[in-house]
Amino acid sequence: MLNIKADFPVLNRLFGGDAGEPGMALHYLDSAATTQKPLSVIETMDRFYRESYGTVRRGVYRLSEKATAEYENTRKKVAKLLNAASEKEIVYTSGTTQSINLVAYSYGRKFLKPGDEILLSTIEHHANIVPWQLITEMTGAVIKVIPVDDTGTLILSEYAKLLTERTRIVAVNHVSNALGTINPVKEMIRMARQANHFNPQDPTRRGAVVLIDGAQSVSHMKVDVRDLDADFYAFSGHKMFGPTGIGILYGKSAILESMPPYQGGGDMIERVTFARTTYQKPPHRFEAGTPAIVEVVGLGAALDYLAHLGLDRIAAHENALLQYGTRLLSEIPELRLIGTAPHKASILSFTLEGVHPHDIGTLLDEEGIAIRAGHHCAQPTMDRFGVPATARASLGPYNDTADLDALAAGLRKIIEVFR
Amino acid sequence: MLNIKADFPVLNRLFGGDAGEPGMALHYLDSAATTQKPLSVIETMDRFYRESYGTVRRGVYRLSEKATAEYENTRKKVAKLLNAASEKEIVYTSGTTQSINLVAYSYGRKFLKPGDEILLSTIEHHANIVPWQLITEMTGAVIKVIPVDDTGTLILSEYAKLLTERTRIVAVNHVSNALGTINPVKEMIRMARQANHFNPQDPTRRGAVVLIDGAQSVSHMKVDVRDLDADFYAFSGHKMFGPTGIGILYGKSAILESMPPYQGGGDMIERVTFARTTYQKPPHRFEAGTPAIVEVVGLGAALDYLAHLGLDRIAAHENALLQYGTRLLSEIPELRLIGTAPHKASILSFTLEGVHPHDIGTLLDEEGIAIRAGHHCAQPTMDRFGVPATARASLGPYNDTADLDALAAGLRKIIEVFR
Amino acid sequence: MSRSHELYQQVILDHNKNPRNYRVIPDATYSCEGHNPLCGDHITLFLNVGADGIISDVSFQGNGCAISKASASMMTTFLKGKSSDEAKSLFKEFHDMVIGDLDPDVQETHLGKLTLFKGVREYSSRIKCASLAWHALMGALEKQVSATTEA
Amino acid sequence: MSRSHELYQQVILDHNKNPRNYRVIPDATYSCEGHNPLCGDHITLFLNVGADGIISDVSFQGNGCAISKASASMMTTFLKGKSSDEAKSLFKEFHDMVIGDLDPDVQETHLGKLTLFKGVREYSSRIKCASLAWHALMGALEKQVSATTEA
């Protein structure tokens, strides 16, 4: 098992503890919302601001040249993490949400025609629902929804039926943030290809492209976009030990090249006149304006940290904790686990009989345990399981069995209070 | 005069200086591209990551509650800086570029009809040109351009003629980043109102709204959006001593409320179903996904720093330096100042006879002087003045006369080399 | 004493478990669905106001946490027999109390037992739970069919 | 010695001031406009290639910094009389040198005097200036009308 709490300053301080009391350690169980940051990431950004801050891709002075080099170096690291064919397939965005909006606005507006179909799953995050709804309003395309069974597993036979020659886009998450289900995205991409022979060499030829929302997967398991054959892969820096304000869109070169710009501004143009403006090649075509320079540098440090831990070791650690936590929680009779797919990532979503998730959240916080309560930006998932909200404990590589023991003990105490 | 170099770590270190040499101090003259950061901003973000990092607007645990409070507190500070009527008029974006794209996509797509006119000035940054070009392609609206005279001053009599009942949007910068011209935006807004009686109570009624690109003004002079009567005001955190990855869009409440969402995702919705989704009120309607939490907190510290310096003192300091620098540069016979408007901010754009701006930039860098060389993302401005590029020294409150002396000495040396 | 004990008092836990006036008024003069967009909780408030402006009956139904349910339950018992103008000024007092602008320990209020909810001001994420029913009440009085806590 | 002296040598300054082959070839076999989107500089390259594949004339015009102008000037003098295949392999050597993958001090090259430009590898923002004319050359050989340094 990993033992890395020491790398994370926030996990080493005590909270509360005024009036002579010693304070409490933090049991942080909300990594699916956002992860804490290791010292190396915090220090890299701090040092960069103190010593090397400058703008990128514009300055002819060394401060800017060096900033540009660090900035572009992260792109290479991301390409390596994903096993992308080239760093030109890596677009910087402000987060998963913007990555998906970029595809919806740029690819969607260009290629979707009235009656075209977008396939989503029932268990998507709002970030992978609402952009498509906005784009259907503009294009006349329609959304079809892949159903899930009672464990939270996508029903592939229904997916197969929904895949038709009208399917233009399939957009599903790799891991559901509300349930923890790991979706069989490799198989789903293969099915999309078979149903609908898409030719990436000629993206104007109609066919379905597949976008994978990797917000919950990329720091928890090895992801190989070429092995998956994903057309787009989207994720956020802040959920992978990096800073807020930075995200990634991976896109296959041929597809990115077929896409018009999304936002307009500096650095994405080749030549601007009021009569006519021409645009740069990808990825720069999609990166308008001064980018999140320091956040990109911080993300680079986060990728180094991830590489140092090793995704296999992270996955093994988190899986062991998931088994342990599932067992602990199953012993609480009042508790109902929501999301019991055979293939699951380290997310434990649940309800307690007679206690609303918000009350669970507030009362656990008294014990220094941070979980999330609510709809997890996945209201259709809540609707599917007939609950308004769940409590959710989600794990990262810095968690240990003590965190889960504290959670179980806290839940038992709450049940007492509410009895 | 201000004397604040000590507040900025990067201005207190020596660069280069390998092989026993002592290294050089940095004469940073590229604040129009991005400003350096004071220690208080760097430390606020560092401390936040170490001690208080959590997600916002979602968690029921204290870490998240406190993060949310700090996050929303910055909104109040921004409202105060601009003298906005309410913090609900303050939308967080990733930068000026995104702020303008948001208005173009959301307001523009809803209200622009074929033949409607958008007025821009000749001396805009690409961020205030390209989004409008993209939107004219979608809507059939057309762009008209306000000309400038040879000093770089907008010709208001021509502007008056361009204002017609077809004018729907006027978008101009407060200060030109390429020339330093301060545009008479208050007068221009007044003229737009008179030419075209816009009723902010009923934004669906046709009329021109005015967007001011404040990227170059907001940390250099007092801006009062209510006194200006601006409908939108856009700027970037990184140009006002704050971090990268965060920007602001101010919009009048009634106008923001009339606008549809821009990006879709978490936190901007009221209720999501696959059948129908409803959206939150502004500003949250326009803030999809996990925001730039730590950057917002850092921006809050930058606003405190700005308040501590005082915008009047900054303006006086920079104006004195501008006068000093203009005099120094005017004494160099080979030098041509581009941008000589009577009303100017602290930007010195110039060319040297026989020396390309890029060579100036590289050679000044050898002396530890960081300036910008190129088209400054304002190619139409370059075209207007018949130059492919200029060299540009732009000032911040941390600059002093020594920086300008070094610049002038460096330029004389370059002229020698190229003679 | 830990924060939460101040909030989760026996009275609140009791109202959560046995909410009063938890029913539909089929022929209500007004009803309004209150909705907290951040958590998805919602309750429907039913209101009968006589010609004299007096609240003759008030009830609620819906889904929410202990805080929002207890708050709705206690609010309905408290309001019966009060005028709609009184209800509006109670809303203001309650709202000021939960956001921390009014401290019932040092300032006079007309909130009676409802001052129990003062503890919520310590929990910024729960303030909207306590005020959800009250927002629905205001919506009903203003003849709206829905209200959110976003105001 | 400071970095810039290595780059701004007398030869380069001279070619900047007195660029060779700075003219239009009206009936050029090929021509291509090279463009550096980051700085807006552009030059047009003119090329005459005989039936034997030999470059019989090559010239340029346009706007650019000392580095790009000197590089264009020296490239044109160097290429005259070479075959288009040789030109392509020289492009590769030149390109590798300026991005720092080929060090003419330790590895053999066919670049002759053009190795002067090796200093540019220290200036990441200027590499594209040195290679602008070469990109235009490649564009011309590939019969494109325009080329950027973005490749």
Ligand SMILES: Cc1ncc(COP(=O)(O)O)c(C=O)c1O
């Ligand atoms: C006048 C003006 N507008 C817009 C921008 C774009 O700002 P950003 O790149 O931070 O989005 C800039 C700066 O680059 C600017 O100077």
Ligand SMILES: Cc1ncc(COP(=O)(O)O)c(C=O)c1O
């Ligand atoms: C599955 C999934 N998709 C998308 C998102 C949105 O990510 P962000 O808010 O960082 O844009 C999240 C996280 O909130 C998520 O869990």
